[in-house]
Amino acid sequence: MGMQYDVLSYHASSSGLIYNGRTRLKGVVISPVASVTYNSCFVDTAGSLAGTYDIPGTTTCTVTSANHGLSNGSRVAINFTSGTAQDDAYTVANATANTFTIATASLTTDGNAAVYPNILVELDSSSGTAFYTLIPGEGVLATEGLAAVLPIANVSATVFYG
């Protein structure tokens, strides 16, 4: 019999830090509230970027983050910590040294953003049926910390880690 280990759980009602430190993501329950497509991400906080964003009444959001190092086509999770943009997973486009764009809903808003390039698991939902994903093996390693990026107020999650 292998070494026993216990796990812990965390209930996330919104985006934020789950655990600060090296850990493994072992399972996720996604609980959506509506039959709308949402993306929920669980990320390694290692390599996270701080920046600002602006959506000037269009569907193009410009994110400014010094020396972000991202490439066109990269998938990132973004927690918009102010303004009204929706936390989600996005694909990077038009990357320059300090800026890139993403496609969003048409909005007029701006604010601060935390960008997570290291997505451990991205789970999509399209109905109000909660579902569980048991991650195989020992789970997915988060080297520095584990955080959730959830669509605002529309999805909650229970995370197992350890």
Added chain:
Amino acid sequence: MMQYDVKSAHATNTGLLATQNPVRLKSITVTSGTVSARNTAVCDPTVNDSGTYSRTSPSTTITVTMTNHGFTTGQRVFLDFTSGTGRDGVYAVTSTGDDTFTCADVASTTTSGNVTAYSSIAVEIDTYNTVGLPILIPGEGIYCPNGIFVGCGSSVTATVCYG
């Protein structure tokens, strides 16, 4: 590989003290009988406080009086309403004093009664429709040193396996 046995217990919306022994929670299956938001929580049965509550129409705010509750604003606790028509579930509390706190409900009918708050939650599961949700907890499970209280939301049942 060494075999080991587990036990199961079935909880209805009155809640269930499954065991007071140190165990590991191995799995939980949540089945809701309603298409509406519900919370189910597995809690430490020894970490609880009792008090009274009231909700006055048309407000959806529940006011709880509980001596030295010690809760902080934003903390999630399972509230087991043992009388009146309060809906059992996990609530984020707003501390309004050493002996009082409030939380937001969806119902607005006038009610009052007694309530027990379980504030050490091992796992919380949310559901929004009637599809049963089986959850196999990874590894050896979640260690519950003082046993297991299963708190179900209204119209929700749960089956836990532990060992």
